[in-house]
Amino acid sequence: MNLGKDSLRLRLIAVAALWCAVALVAAWALLSALFADQVRLGFDENLSAQLAGVIAASDWNDGAAPSLRRPLPDPRFQQPLSGWYWQISSAGEPVLRSRSLWDGALPRPGEGHSDSGTYFRDITGPNGVLMRLAARELTITDIKGADIEGLFLFQLAGDPSAGASDIARFDRLLAVALVVLGLGLIGAMVLQVQIGLRPLARIGRALADIRAGRADRLPGTFPSEIQPLADEIDNLLGHQAAVINRARTHAGDLAHALKTPLAVLANEAANEANNDDGALAAQVRHSVVEMQRQVDRHLARSRTAAAAGVLGARCEIAPVLSDLARVLNLLHRDSGVTIFVDDGTPLVFAGEREDLQEMLGNLMENACQWAASVVRVGLARRADQIILSIDDDGPGLPPERRGEVLARGVRLDESKPGTGLGLAIVADMADLYGGSLSLHEAEIGGLSARLELPLAEAI
Amino acid sequence: MRLLVVEDDKDLAGQLRRALSDAGYAVDLAGDGEEGHFLGDTEPYDAVILDLGLPILDGITVLRRWREDGRNMPVLILTARDRWSDKVSGIDAGADDYLGKPFHMEEMLARMRALLRRTAGHASNEIQCGALRLDIAAAKVSLDGRLVNLTALEFRLLSYLMHHQGKVISRTELVEHLYEQDFDKDSNTIEVFIGRLRRKTKADLIETVRGLGYRLTVADEV
Numbered sequence: 001m002n003l004g005k006d007s008l009r010l011r012l013i014a015v016a017a018l019w020c021a022v023a024l025v026a027a028w029a030l031l032s033a034l035f036a037d038q039v040r041l042g043f044d045e046n047l048s049a050q051l052a053g054v055i056a057a058s059d060w061n062d063g064a065a066p067s068l069r070r071p072l073p074d075p076r077f078q079q080p081l082s083g084w085y086w087q088i089s090s091a092g093e094p095v096l097r098s099r100s101l102w103d104g105a106l107p108r109p110g111e112g113h114s115d116s117g118t119y120f121r122d123i124t125g126p127n128g129v130l131m132r133l134a135a136r137e138l139t140i141t142d143i144k145g146a147d148i149e150g151l152f153l154f155q156l157a158g159d160p161s162a163g164a165s166d167i168a169r170f171d172r173l174l175a176v177a178l179v180v181l182g183l184g185l186i187g188a189m190v191l192q193v194q195i196g197l198r199p200l201a202r203i204g205r206a207l208a209d210i211r212a213g214r215a216d217r218l219p220g221t222f223p224s225e226i227q228p229l230a231d232e233i234d235n236l237l238g239h240q241a242a243v244i245n246r247a248r249t250h251a252g253d254l255a256h257a258l259k260t261p262l263a264v265l266a267n268e269a270a271n272e273a274n275n276d277d278g279a280l281a282a283q284v285r286h287s288v289v290e291m292q293r294q295v296d297r298h299l300a301r302s303r304t305a306a307a308a309g310v311l312g313a314r315c316e317i318a319p320v321l322s323d324l325a326r327v328l329n330l331l332h333r334d335s336g337v338t339i340f341v342d343d344g345t346p347l348v349f350a351g352e353r354e355d356l357q358e359m360l361g362n363l364m365e366n367a368c369q370w371a372a373s374v375v376r377v378g379l380a381r382r383a384d385q386i387i388l389s390i391d392d393d394g395p396g397l398p399p400e401r402r403g404e405v406l407a408r409g410v411r412l413d414e415s416k417p418g419t420g421l422g423l424a425i426v427a428d429m430a431d432l433y434g435g436s437l438s439l440h441e442a443e444i445g446g447l448s449a450r451l452e453l454p455l456a457e458a459i
Numbered sequence: 460m461r462l463l464v465v466e467d468d469k470d471l472a473g474q475l476r477r478a479l480s481d482a483g484y485a486v487d488l489a490g491d492g493e494e495g496h497f498l499g500d501t502e503p504y505d506a507v508i509l510d511l512g513l514p515i516l517d518g519i520t521v522l523r524r525w526r527e528d529g530r531n532m533p534v535l536i537l538t539a540r541d542r543w544s545d546k547v548s549g550i551d552a553g554a555d556d557y558l559g560k561p562f563h564m565e566e567m568l569a570r571m572r573a574l575l576r577r578t579a580g581h582a583s584n585e586i587q588c589g590a591l592r593l594d595i596a597a598a599k600v601s602l603d604g605r606l607v608n609l610t611a612l613e614f615r616l617l618s619y620l621m622h623h624q625g626k627v628i629s630r631t632e633l634v635e636h637l638y639e640q641d642f643d644k645d646s647n648t649i650e651v652f653i654g655r656l657r658r659k660t661k662a663d664l665i666e667t668v669r670g671l672g673y674r675l676t677v678a679d680e681v
Binding site for chain 2: 323
């Protein structure tokens with residue numbers, strides 16, 4: 001997985017992760033606030049219930065001062081400075097308070113309220129800790145045995161720190177859960193991006209195949225968002241192939257169109273040469289030969305350059321060898337040369353049939369022209385190379401002249417027909433296919449041309 | 460010997476006609492595939508020079524049709540399309556030889572001579588009949604080593620007879636193989652030419668087979 005700076009995958013994952021983090025932090029804050037609020041409400045309700053208990057247990061039978069008819073069930077009100085206190089006051093002075101308050105008092109909670117109900121305040125308790133206070137004012141009338149009628153303030157305070165630790169624990173658990181959720185989401189996101197971008201990787205591989213000549217079109221169908229891109233690429237490839245083909249055809253047509261006028265010019269020059277001393281004719285003749293060399297060379301190059309490595313071309317070698325042997329045996333029937341080819345080895349050349357025919361045809365014809373009686377064509381395989389050897393029993397070629405023949409297409413014997421380009425064209429073509437042509441001494445006495453070409457596969 | 464040249468380039472066709480006529484052949488020209496096919500189908504040519512890139516009907520199709528219809532005259536393909544794939548398909552369509560453009564006229568003539576003598580069953584460029592000797596390459600006839608002076612038509616007639624020596628050849632066949640297409644053919648002139656040839660060569664070499672035609676033979680193979 002490539003995550004470079006400009007990776008689409010990185011962008012998608014980074015944005016998704018950022019968004020995910022923001023959302024999870026916000027969710028944590030919201031849930032934490034809601035939970036804290038809920039805990040406080042619960043605590044307030046508890047205070048309110050306890051306060052109701054104090055009100056219900058209060059009694060004025062002993063005269064003006066109230067007392068509790070029964071002790072409150074919660075033992076923390078008996079325990080000094082336990083953090084849980086209650087107090088009943090009248091006209092601002094405490095008249096009864098829990099034992100836990102000891103000699104302290106609960107502060108008066110701001111301005112007075114009517115009987116409207118219980119209200120809550122945050123206060124600082126007797127030992128300086130923050131406390132929650134519930135208060136209610138009640139007007140007490142009709143107290144038996146005492147001529148009392150007055151406004152009493154009932155207060156009850158509790159320590160909310162137990163709730164705070166609940167909240168902290170909840171926050172911690174929530175954070176862990178959300179982090180796990182976040183990691184899960186990011187993992188899912190990565191998976192989603194991987195799956196989502198897979199067709200793009202497929203296009204990349206398909207294009208690499210096309211460039212390597214293993215395919216000529218993008219295979220199969222793609223998701224509807226990418227299909228237009230794939231279609232356009234296909235169209236582009238088709239267009240390119242058509243342009244190359246057209247250029248090839250034009251080059252071929254031009255070359256062929258030139259050949260007939262060249263033939264006319266050469267023949268006229270030959271006639272002139274017979275008629276007078278013919279310096280001009282000789283020059284024309286020389287130029288015609290040169291033009292023909294150029295035409296042949298560039299025609300062969302343009303065709304091969306366009307063909308080599310473009311499509312997954314392949315061609316079986318043995319049939320080409322036997323075709324050429326048949327044709328050459330016919331064309332050279334008067335020369336007394338016999339061609340033997342090894343067409344029993346089933347090997348496939350990774351290239352175009354026409355190019356293979358051109359290379360082998362030129363080499364075999366050259367061998368026929370020099371051979372005394374026999375031309376032998378051998379076919380073998382070495383690793384992923386095809387090795388073709390074209391041997392003749394002619395005079396051969398001294399080693400120092402072999403390079404010359406391959407490099408410039410020099411014709412060593414002007415008496416033999418041909419433009420002398422045969423071997424140079426073959427060397428060019430073999431080179432374009434990533435192969436090579438080399439000249440050696442043949443076992444049967446003459447020249448041995450060794451042509452190495454890329455192997456497609458054994459049948 | 461009468462040849463057909465099927466070539467759409469007028470300049471080249473003219474050069475071929477001139478060179479072939481100079482070498483002693485009667486030459487007909489066709490400028491497109493259809494005309495070429497028709498002539499080859501109806502006239503008894505001794506050989507054909509055929510271009511491949513022809514208007515109306517391409518050379519390979521022309522050749523294939525001739526062969527399908529049993530026309531077996533030797534055909535030399537002369538074309539700019541000289542890749543080996545073209546050569547293989549040309550030979551497979553029934554061509555006897557293949558020459559790429561541009562070419563040397565001498566080479567074309569040599570190939571043509573080889574085609575004609577091979578068709579007639581001769582192995583070398585010299586055909587001999589008794590004291591009479593035909594040098595195909597030089598287009599010359601000698602008798603007992605002395606050059607015989609012949610006109611173009613006399614040479615053509617003698618050359619045809621020598622290529623087919625031992626066979627009886629009718630006057631009509633001689634006319635068909637000696638004259639070009641648009642020539643006013645008169646079989647009576649053959650008799651005149653035979654007479655002249657008899658005077659110039661040994662009289663007993665050309666035998667008249669009554670009612671059938673002529674035969675070149677060594678009369679007394681003693």
